[in-house]
Amino acid sequence: MPGLSFDNYQRNQFLTNSAGYNAPKATSTGTTIVGCKFKNGVVIAADTRATAGPIVADKNCEKLHRLAPKIWCAGAGTAADTEMVTQLISSNLELHSLSLNREPRVITSLQMLKQHLFKYQGHIGAYLIVAGVDPTGAHLFSIHAHGSTDVGYYLSLGSGSLAAMAVLERDWEPDMTKEQAMNLCAEAIQAGIWNDLGSGSNVDLCVMEVGKNAHLYRNHLTPNVREQKQRSYKFERGTTAILKQSIYNLVDVVEEPIATTGPDAMEVDS
Amino acid sequence: MNHDPFHWGRPSDATYGPYNHQIAHASNVNPMARQQQQSDFPTMHTQRPMMTGTSVLAIKYQDGIVIAADNMGSYGSLMKLDNVERLLKVGQSTIVGISGDLSDLQAIQRILNDLEIDEAYDAGDDEDTIAAGLKANHVHEYLTRILYNRRSKMDPLWNACVVAGFDDEGKSFLKYVDLLGVAFASPTLATGFGAHLAIPLLRQRVDSEADVKNLTKADAIQLIKDCMKVLFYRDARSLDKYSMAVLSESDHKVEFHKNVKVEDMKWGFAKGIKGYGMPQL
Numbered sequence: 001m002p003g004l005s006f007d008n009y010q011r012n013q014f015l016t017n018s019a020g021y022n023a024p025k026a027t028s029t030g031t032t033i034v035g036c037k038f039k040n041g042v043v044i045a046a047d048t049r050a051t052a053g054p055i056v057a058d059k060n061c062e063k064l065h066r067l068a069p070k071i072w073c074a075g076a077g078t079a080a081d082t083e084m085v086t087q088l089i090s091s092n093l094e095l096h097s098l099s100l101n102r103e104p105r106v107i108t109s110l111q112m113l114k115q116h117l118f119k120y121q122g123h124i125g126a127y128l129i130v131a132g133v134d135p136t137g138a139h140l141f142s143i144h145a146h147g148s149t150d151v152g153y154y155l156s157l158g159s160g161s162l163a164a165m166a167v168l169e170r171d172w173e174p175d176m177t178k179e180q181a182m183n184l185c186a187e188a189i190q191a192g193i194w195n196d197l198g199s200g201s202n203v204d205l206c207v208m209e210v211g212k213n214a215h216l217y218r219n220h221l222t223p224n225v226r227e228q229k230q231r232s233y234k235f236e237r238g239t240t241a242i243l244k245q246s247i248y249n250l251v252d253v254v255e256e257p258i259a260t261t262g263p264d265a266m267e268v269d270s
Numbered sequence: 271m272n273h274d275p276f277h278w279g280r281p282s283d284a285t286y287g288p289y290n291h292q293i294a295h296a297s298n299v300n301p302m303a304r305q306q307q308q309s310d311f312p313t314m315h316t317q318r319p320m321m322t323g324t325s326v327l328a329i330k331y332q333d334g335i336v337i338a339a340d341n342m343g344s345y346g347s348l349m350k351l352d353n354v355e356r357l358l359k360v361g362q363s364t365i366v367g368i369s370g371d372l373s374d375l376q377a378i379q380r381i382l383n384d385l386e387i388d389e390a391y392d393a394g395d396d397e398d399t400i401a402a403g404l405k406a407n408h409v410h411e412y413l414t415r416i417l418y419n420r421r422s423k424m425d426p427l428w429n430a431c432v433v434a435g436f437d438d439e440g441k442s443f444l445k446y447v448d449l450l451g452v453a454f455a456s457p458t459l460a461t462g463f464g465a466h467l468a469i470p471l472l473r474q475r476v477d478s479e480a481d482v483k484n485l486t487k488a489d490a491i492q493l494i495k496d497c498m499k500v501l502f503y504r505d506a507r508s509l510d511k512y513s514m515a516v517l518s519e520s521d522h523k524v525e526f527h528k529n530v531k532v533e534d535m536k537w538g539f540a541k542g543i544k545g546y547g548m549p550q551l
Binding site: 020107110111114141148149150151152153154162163165166167169170172173174187191192194195 | 288466467468469470471473474496497499500503504536538539540541543545546547548549
């Protein structure tokens with residue numbers, strides 16, 4: 001039977017309220033993600049911090065997922081949900097594209113994602129910015145966990161979306177160059193990194209230009225490098241005294257030179 | 271070992287049982303008598319803001335402070351009033367920008383007016399020197415005490431205020447205080463939605479006290495204007511008409527600009543966009 005099973009709902013409610021057991025905290029991505037269209041394509045960017053409540057679970061996670069070679073998406077919300085739903089639709093998209101013998105389209109991935117997410121009524125907490133280039137051109141969309149989609153020239157999602165959107169609203173203009181769009185997205189993500197506690201660490205970027213291959217800039221900016229440690233904590237050899245040393249040869253090593261040219265050479269083409 | 275940090279530092283649940291939250295409400299009062307009391311709290315008044323004002327923004331620049339607040343009085347999602355002045359001039363050296371409940375804003379206005387009158391007794395007759403001894407840091411401290419005391423009585427003045435002005439030495443003073451009595455200073459301050467949308471933009475130029483000396487007056491004014499524009503775009507309870515005050519340290523002047531309109535807005539961002547994804551037939 002399709003959909004999620006709610007058989008344990010009553011039991012879980014009792015456990016949380018009366019028996020004092022807490023539900024496990026989902027790892028959320030915290031997150032600032034943005035997408036921005038430029039003259040001949042689209043660029044998306046994301047920060048790299050994954051949080052489990054108030055704790056940073058992953059300092060350098062990858063929030064940019066590949067749906068198709070030229071269709072990438074950035075995910076905010078529950079980390080497992082964004083990862084799995086992206087992989088599922090990526091797999092289905094590839095089969096679909098092979099079956100039709102055509103390059104996959106962004107609106108196809110959009111339709112697949114929204115129909116899947118709507119079916120689960122928002123319980124799959126995936127908030128995505130989907131972007132890419134296909135034979136119809138460059139596209140930028142956003143999807144919310146309940147299945148609604150939006151179109152725009154510049155979008156932001158996640159806990160840091162307000163900080164990022166402030167930068168985008170002030171500095172976006174139509175028909176930007178690739179470099180301008182990359183800088184704008186990097187600035188928007190940085191606004192999220194510095195001003196939102198759920199976002200941090202580095203900036204990942206992905207540029208999808210019409211007529212070219214998509215280019216992923218993993219750790220395009222790293223403004224949060226940890227300082228060098230004050231001293232080396234390596235233990236020198238001899239810290240633990242060596243009492244006895246035995247060396248066993250597990251194999252017998254025999255050297256035999258192989259002639260690659262001349263009369264004794266191997267026959268490789270028969 | 272329990273690796274969850276939220277379980278460190280107290281006796282283990284397994285040995286002593288889960289924490290008994292009834293301890294916090296333990297009382298010697300006869301349980302029967304307690305029922306007659308309507309509640310455990312003293313009389314409470316404003317618990318939910320009705321008419322509200324949205325963000326107040328302020329930034330320090332090399333020669334002073336720029337502070338701005340729009341002229342909107344919202345009644346939930348209804349734009350009830352469009353001529354509310356939320357920047358109050360107190361004495362010669364202070365502007366207080368107030369966001370939150372408007373009735374409490376007017377209460378604070380009366381309180382600060384009374385303070386000004388009290389201070390004016392010690393000054394001369396020249397209008398420029400009335401309450402000249404009342405500086406921004408005094409106003410802020412007074413407001414903090416009032417707000418904190420009200421919150422301790424469970425009867426808060428539901429506001430978040432930014433006090434901008436000059437202190438006893440004539441230096442720029444910028445500090446925040448809100449309904450909880452929380453008070454802090456920063457070269458950039460904003461309340462309400464401004465904290466989420468405007469602070470990132472303000473901090474891009476002035477990240478710490480050291481950057482203040484690099485910001486000119488024209489840049490500071492333009493920065494505040496940009497922030498008010500972004501807030502009008504993205505805050506559903508904002509207005510494009512606002513008041514801005516520029517305080518200059520060097521000549522101790524307060525320039526008050528009223529009815530400033532948000533300009534240079536781009537509303538053609540959705541040109542060419544149809545629908546919400548797949549083309550609908």
